[in-house]
Amino acid sequence: MSSACLEHIRLIRESKSYTDSLYAVLTAAHIFNGPKYMLSGLSGMAFKFTVHEKLLPMSVTAYGQWGDEHWQAVNNLGVYTEWDGGRTRHPTFRYYQQDAVQAVKDSLDRGIGVIYWLPEFGVIYGYDDEDEVFYVQDGSSREGQIVLYHNFGLNSTPFWYCQVFGEHVHVARETMILESLRLAILDWETPYKTLPHTDIASGRMAYAFLRQGLEKGGFDEDGAVYILDNYLCARTEIRDYLQAVSGTWPELGQAFNLYDHLVCTVSGIKGCIKETAGLRRVDRRQVHELIAMLTAAESLEEQAISLFRAIAGKYPDLKRSTVPRWGTHSPR
Numbered sequence: 001m002s003s004a005c006l007e008h009i010r011l012i013r014e015s016k017s018y019t020d021s022l023y024a025v026l027t028a029a030h031i032f033n034g035p036k037y038m039l040s041g042l043s044g045m046a047f048k049f050t051v052h053e054k055l056l057p058m059s060v061t062a063y064g065q066w067g068d069e070h071w072q073a074v075n076n077l078g079v080y081t082e083w084d085g086g087r088t089r090h091p092t093f094r095y096y097q098q099d100a101v102q103a104v105k106d107s108l109d110r111g112i113g114v115i116y117w118l119p120e121f122g123v124i125y126g127y128d129d130e131d132e133v134f135y136v137q138d139g140s141s142r143e144g145q146i147v148l149y150h151n152f153g154l155n156s157t158p159f160w161y162c163q164v165f166g167e168h169v170h171v172a173r174e175t176m177i178l179e180s181l182r183l184a185i186l187d188w189e190t191p192y193k194t195l196p197h198t199d200i201a202s203g204r205m206a207y208a209f210l211r212q213g214l215e216k217g218g219f220d221e222d223g224a225v226y227i228l229d230n231y232l233c234a235r236t237e238i239r240d241y242l243q244a245v246s247g248t249w250p251e252l253g254q255a256f257n258l259y260d261h262l263v264c265t266v267s268g269i270k271g272c273i274k275e276t277a278g279l280r281r282v283d284r285r286q287v288h289e290l291i292a293m294l295t296a297a298e299s300l301e302e303q304a305i306s307l308f309r310a311i312a313g314k315y316p317d318l319k320r321s322t323v324p325r326w327g328t329h330s331p332r
Contacts (some may be wrong), residue, residue, distance in 0.1 A: 006028065011138070023134070024123050026039070043073035044180050044187070050064075051200070074165070078171035238259050272290045
């Protein structure tokens with residue numbers, strides 16, 4: 001029987017739950033050093049903006065296929081990573097579950113925490129073979145949760161997901177910044193990242209879904225507030241990130257000014273959310289004011305993305321333009 005507990009890992013909920021979890025794991029393992037907004041910016045996670053047509057809370061984490069999205073984010077940091085996940089209804093789930101349980105324990109034995117879908121993302125920071133349990137943080141309190149090995153991956157959603165990390169290599173700062181801008185452009189220009197479903201919009205289209213959802217009025221109350229809270233946090237992270245890297249290219253200084261203006265423009269969103277009986281809700285009387293702020297913000301962000309394109313266009317994009325030596329083929 002063995003056990004491990006990485007008590008120095010501390011998950012604090014401030015940003016997207018994945019970003020918060022990634023920051024907790026990588027900083028505790030001394031793989032990443034710096035403020036959270038730098039991790040959020042360099043990984044491209046700050047630029048992910050998705051909205052369900054009915055403004056459901058799941059909008060914030062419905063930014064595409066997690067494996068692909070998170071691999072791009074972590075790969076840009078130069079960190080080795082492996083992930084596993086899928087749908088718990090699949091008949092092979094129990095076999096993958098067993099492998100995942102062992103992979104998590106191996107990572108903890110190496111002193112590195114694991115990201116886990118609860119739902120919302122959290123961090124596995126310990127295990128105990130005698131009781132056959134994992135210790136998990138979700139950031140809502142300093143108290144940990146317990147997940148039985150047998151229940152690993154089972155939750156209130158149809159999905160399970162976990163991600164482990166390994167060694168890291170040095171990536172030039174300029175290279176990371178350039179790729180983060182390309183990830184931002186990709187997210188902005190991809191209207192639907194969960195095809196064939198088109199009830200969740202991404203990037204530029206997410207603004208339209210958010211405005212339409214607010215205007216129609218039949219939106220999810222909790223979801224609307226959660227989306228707006230996360231939106232404000234992410235745009236502040238982008239502004240702070242661009243300020244930190246603005247000396248890399250002149251256009252980044254201009255982009256910082258646009259996002260600084262954007263953050264000031266949407267700061268009034270907080271005043272459009274009222275608290276009644278302990279519940280935060282969008283003030284229906286201020287919906288038109290809220291929509292006007294979002295419309296202005298979209299225009300500013302469009303201008304900033306154009307500056308990102310100008311920077312990206314100066315350099316070859318080998319990741320997206322190089323054809324593998326085995327060529328390409330159509331599915332049969």
